[in-house]
Amino acid sequence: AQSVTQLGSHVSVSEGALVLLRCNYSSSVPPYLFWYVQYPNQGLQLLLKYTTGATLVKGINGFEAEFKKSETSFHLTKPSAHMSDAAEYFCAVSSRAGGYQKVTFGTGTKLQVIP
Amino acid sequence: GAVVSQHPSRVICKSGTSVKIECRSLDFQATTMFWYRQFPKQSLMLMATSNEGSKATYEQGVEKDKFLINHASLTLSTLTVTSAHPEDSSFYICSARDISSYEQYFGPGTRLTVT
DSSP: OEEEEEEEEEEEETTTTEEEEEEEEEEESOOOEEEEETTTTEEEEEEEEESSSSSEEEEEEGGGEETTTTTTEEEEEEOOOOOOOOOEEEEEEOOOOGGGEEEEOOOOOOEEEEO | OOOEEEEEEEEEEOOOEEEEEEHHHSSSSHHHHHEEEEEETTEEEEEEETTTTSSEEEEETTTTHHHHHHEEETEEEEEEEESOOGGEEEEEEEEEETTOOOOEEEEEOOOEEOO
């Protein structure tokens, strides 16, 4: 079984401020972790993912996330928010137990960037 | 990069009619495709897993006779919403898993409105 919890359905930051979107996961097997971004009426775009290896993962648009096994967390950060970062962000967990991969999404966090 | 297309991007139909949505992997082969449904301001909920050449696996609570899935080739899966009702109005997103890399790529989504 696997699940994802995203703390905060809405986050507001000022332009230029640090962005921190929180994600905690639960998985009975070693997880693969993802962050996706969704703009209104569009599909999902992969920001970054963790599979194995380095726990600090860098993605597109200046985002990064750190896998912390002890805290079961995979928080998304960006040093300086841009207006174009305003969107919905989904954390997701996937596991490959038994050769079958199933992705479970969090409930999403809507990021608002204030000029 | 890998691209998944969906057609149509938007569709409006009358209650009681059926609607078919296509999901294609354009530059890779996918033995497995996934169909998600997203209600406004909510996360993606997995509806079913489509395996090429075999029956789809539906998630609990999803009516298989209402949401017909066909995965006839390694690049095409279709979702048919039969006898659509207004409560079926939603954003439907497919994803395809690359047969080689196991990476999962998402389509841009289809907005279904049933009047």
